[in-house]
Amino acid sequence: MKKAITLLFFLISLGLKAQIQLKISDQITGLPLENVRVKADKTIQRTNASGMVAFAGENLKISFALEGYETLEKTFSSGEFEVQLIPNVLNLSSVTVTAFESERPLLEQSAAVVTVSERDFSRFNEISPVNAFNQKAGVRIEERAPASYRVSIRGSSLRSPFGVRNVKVYWNEVPFTSPDGTTALNLLDLSNIRTSEVVKGPSGSIYGAGNGGAISLYSQPNVAENRISTDFLTGDFGLSRFRLGISQQVGEGGIEASFVSQKSDGYREHSAVDRQVFQLGGFFPVSEKQEIRTQLLISDLDYQIPGALNADQLAEDPTQARPGSVNQNSSISQQSVLLSLGHLYRFSEKTSNNTTIYLNTNNFENPFILDYKKELGFGYGLRTKFTHEGRLGGKALRLIAGAEYQNGITDAQNFGNRNGVADTVRFADKLRAYQGFLFQQAELNLTEKLLFTLGLSENFSGYEIDRQIDATGGPTGLQTRTFDPIVVPRVALNYRLNPFSSVYGSISSGFSPPTIDEVRTNEGSLNLDLEAEKGVNYEIGYRLGKEKFNLELIAYYLKLDETITTFTNENGVVLFRNAGSTDQKGIEASLDYAILRNADGFIKDFLIGTAYTGQFFTFADYSKGANDFSGNDLTGVPPHNLVSRIDLRTRPGIYLNFTHQFTDEIPLNDANTVYQDAFQLVNLRMGWVKSLGNFDLEVFAGVDNLLDEAYSLGNDLNAFGGRFYQPAPTRNWYGGVKVGWRY
CATH class of the missing domain: 2.40.170.20 (TonB-dependent receptor, beta-barrel domain)
Incomplete structure (x- = not known):
């Protein structure tokens, strides 16, 4: 009988070791978050009203996504864990940008950098980048005619009768600005821009030509x-x-x-x-x-x-x-x-x-x-x-x-x-x-x-x-x-x-x-x-x-x-x-x-x-x-x-x-x-x-x-x-x- 009880507890412990239990909450309020998309390997689940979700296994790489929050990815061993998601419009210490090829939190950046996110784009009609960028301090995109853009960062459009000049633009790490200094920004649809970072002011030490x-x-x-x-x-x-x-x-x-x-x-x-x-x-x-x-x-x-x-x-x-x-x-x-x-x-x-x-x-x-x-x-x-x-x-x-x-x-x-x-x-x-x-x-x-x-x-x-x-x-x-x-x-x-x-x-x-x-x-x-x-x-x-x-x-x-x-x-x-x-x-x-x-x-x-x-x-x-x-x-x-x-x-x-x-x-x-x-x-x-x-x-x-x-x-x-x-x-x-x- 004693051996049977020991074996039972051993089997239960093995099951517990192979279980990852997660509770997801808001970092600011501490309240549980419902309907968070949680993915481990190829398995996708949604949290319940108590913010709970569980996976069988251990040492799993798990990602978390919820509209309005920063995405998160971590590796978990077996056990119970509490995960806090960070609101993506708050807390500058948690917002990481890659400006000047330096991936650091915004609070550690020594430059004027502004991010334009999918949430910014979806506040408007999503047919152009104009309104989303224009809500940021120091940034202005002009549209002289539909699809005819002129970008002005801190007044840099003085010499631009048409097109984008005096600003260096990259798309997915590719220099989108031509070697002659012009940028056909209108070739991109807004769906081709998931997020954006704008460095304001001269940035030639890393990005080359462009005072804007x-x-x-x-x-x-x-x-x-x-x-x-x-x-x-x-x-x-x-x-x-x-x-x-x-x-x-x-x-x-x-x-x-x-x-x-x-x-x-x-x-x-x-x-x-x-x-x-x-x-x-x-x-x-x-x-x-x-x-x-x-x-x-x-x-x-x-x-x-x-x-x-x-x-x-x-x-x-x-x-x-x-x-x-x-x-x-x-x-x-x-x-x-x-x-x-x-x-x-x-x-x-x-x-x-x-x-x-x-x-x-x-x-x-x-x-x-x-x-x-x-x-x-x-x-x-x-x-x-x-x-x-x-x-x-x-x-x-x-x-x-x-x-x-x-x-x-x-x-x-x-x-x-x-x-x-x-x-x-x-x-x-x-x-x-x-x-x-x-x-x-x-x-x-x-x-x-x-x-x-x-x-x-x-x-x-x-x-x-x-x-x-x-x-x-x-x-x-x-x-x-x-x-x-x-x-x-x-x-x-x-x-x-x-x-x-x-x-x-x-x-x-x-x-x-x-x-x-x-x-x-x-x-x-x-x-x-x-x-x-x-x-x-x-x-x-x-x-x-x-x-x-x-x-x-x-x-x-x-x-x-x-x-x-x-x-x-x-x-x-x-x-x-x-x-x-x-x-x-x-x-x-x-x-x-x-x-x-x-x-x-x-x-x-x-x-x-x-x-x-x-x-x-x-x-x-x-x-x-x-x-x-x-x-x-x-x-x-x-x-x-x-x-x-x-x-x-x-x-x-x-x-x-x-x-x-x-x-x-x-x-x-x-x-x-x-x-x-x-x-x-x-x-x-x-x-x-x-x-x-x-x-x-x-x-x-x-x-x-x-x-x-x-x-x-x-x-x-x-x-x-x-x-x-x-x-x-x-x-x-x-x-x-x-x-x-x-x-």
């Missing part, structure tokens, strides 16, 4: 389940958007594929958009030491350009196109393919290498009022970095070293435009743009609380313009411009005041050579004397992240020399010149507060937030002929911008997102004689989201520009003939549905 900063966009698959999903959205002005996606586990990794089609007629005459994007990504852990990542992006974009209006045309009918735009079919057609391969290798627990190589092709066609441009391009490049965790004199030391190289070759032809059809060739060039740099960075913990960072990059770049045809009889042949190698340093300190707050200070340098579009203008002239912008940024910041309250305060001063500005000649051609120097003083403040977090109540989240941007930018030394603009406000930059947010989520799944944005008046010319009036935008989205077994369902509706403001989201600067204004849509409504099935 750097933007890292991520959508690489980290497949945690097999899932099929689809979205459909419709709205005013003929808007429709359809997405189909699939995630499939393959061994320890997996693949994700998606297709998106978005169309709209546009608010203005001749402002339609038609875009299709296909993305295929793979994530394959080869071993404990190696991981392989692949990406394929195919984008087909067509959009019409209505053009800017003068004040009289704006008052008469803001929906009209600029005269000539329709007849000449002013528009852009662009097809692009990007293929990348990434490889992570861990030499040891302390040393690793991450390398990404890419190829891309681009077919670009742009009939415009004055001409017709065709370009066929091919490019390739790579980025590699080595990271080593070591010690120096007993203090923790992280060393980062790497390189980046890009090369782009383009056949470019400019024709006359006869009623929207390419006429005789005016000039044709074979273009080459290249840029590369080496970067090194050391991060030394001088004390447990004080982190010292020293970064440095050595940069080179240049252009080759081989003129094949010049119908005016001008010279043909090869002309080159090689920019002098430039060394760009950065030094920073971060001091941890306590577990919840920190201060930092930094001095960083940046530079930005002119793009080929600025050197080689539409009328055929070559401005090879245009100099690169060079800037030095001085910055201090304070961060506080504790439980329900986040606060960030930043002040900076950027001294920019050889500032590139735009002007328009009598034929309407945009030209460029160096304009002496500018003084750019700024303040940024962000506050997030959870009035209520109650995982067990009817109202689960009641969050408020605000972001203030103060930009006091002036021309320090700028004369043009007999005009001296020194002391004038910097063109295209609002001195004040304030965004306020309210987010409400309920236990039944009903949610409400409210956003109010105030933008101060904006000078539209260097003389400061023309301004856009201040405006206020209100956006609202509400919906219902629910998990029903293996199905996820969301139904939503919203309104943009609720107050029906008359405004421009992106103006033409220093425009000839007073054509400054690009009217944005009036009040407009949208609605849609999302369905997902886990199998």
Whole structure:
């Protein structure tokens, strides 16, 4: 009998050893979390009302996911454990960012870094990144026409009549910015951006050219389940958007594929958009030491350009196109393919290498009022970095070293435009743009609380313009411009005041050579004397992240020399010149507060937030002929911008997102004689989201520009003939549905 009892207890103990029991709760409130998706190996369960879940086995790697919380992955032996999930909108000490190739909590970062998450994107209509980015202090994306973006980080869009310049953009660790300095951000659908990090201010020590900063966009698959999903959205002005996606586990990794089609007629005459994007990504852990990542992006974009209006045309009918735009079919057609391969290798627990190589092709066609441009391009490049965790004199030391190289070759032809059809060739060039740099960075913990960072990059770049045809009889042949190698340093300190707050200070340098579009203008002239912008940024910041309250305060001063500005000649051609120097003083403040977090109540989240941007930018030394603009406000930059947010989520799944944005008046010319009036935008989205077994369902509706403001989201600067204004849509409504099935 005694032996039988002993055997019984032995069998019971074996069963207990093979059991993992988990209780999942909210880190802030301590309350249990229901419906958390918990995955161990290939088994997926959901927590009950008590936050409980159990798995048979031991030493299992288990992941946890719940909307509104940071995802978590840990390995558990057998036994009972309590797991706390962190709300993803709170607690800066738990938010990790990878800016400056340094994966650290935001409180330990010695730079102005802001994250834009899926939650930020889903607060709006999800047809563009504009609204999500514009709710962040110091960041502004303009949209002169649908799908025509201009990114301004701390006023960096001064020299961008169209496209994205002066900002370095990466997509899944691939340099998405071309080697000539331009970025076709409109080739990406919002579904191709899962999350984003924005580095504000010069960042040349790690990212190369771009005084405005750097933007890292991520959508690489980290497949945690097999899932099929689809979205459909419709709205005013003929808007429709359809997405189909699939995630499939393959061994320890997996693949994700998606297709998106978005169309709209546009608010203005001749402002339609038609875009299709296909993305295929793979994530394959080869071993404990190696991981392989692949990406394929195919984008087909067509959009019409209505053009800017003068004040009289704006008052008469803001929906009209600029005269000539329709007849000449002013528009852009662009097809692009990007293929990348990434490889992570861990030499040891302390040393690793991450390398990404890419190829891309681009077919670009742009009939415009004055001409017709065709370009066929091919490019390739790579980025590699080595990271080593070591010690120096007993203090923790992280060393980062790497390189980046890009090369782009383009056949470019400019024709006359006869009623929207390419006429005789005016000039044709074979273009080459290249840029590369080496970067090194050391991060030394001088004390447990004080982190010292020293970064440095050595940069080179240049252009080759081989003129094949010049119908005016001008010279043909090869002309080159090689920019002098430039060394760009950065030094920073971060001091941890306590577990919840920190201060930092930094001095960083940046530079930005002119793009080929600025050197080689539409009328055929070559401005090879245009100099690169060079800037030095001085910055201090304070961060506080504790439980329900986040606060960030930043002040900076950027001294920019050889500032590139735009002007328009009598034929309407945009030209460029160096304009002496500018003084750019700024303040940024962000506050997030959870009035209520109650995982067990009817109202689960009641969050408020605000972001203030103060930009006091002036021309320090700028004369043009007999005009001296020194002391004038910097063109295209609002001195004040304030965004306020309210987010409400309920236990039944009903949610409400409210956003109010105030933008101060904006000078539209260097003389400061023309301004856009201040405006206020209100956006609202509400919906219902629910998990029903293996199905996820969301139904939503919203309104943009609720107050029906008359405004421009992106103006033409220093425009000839007073054509400054690009009217944005009036009040407009949208609605849609999302369905997902886990199998």
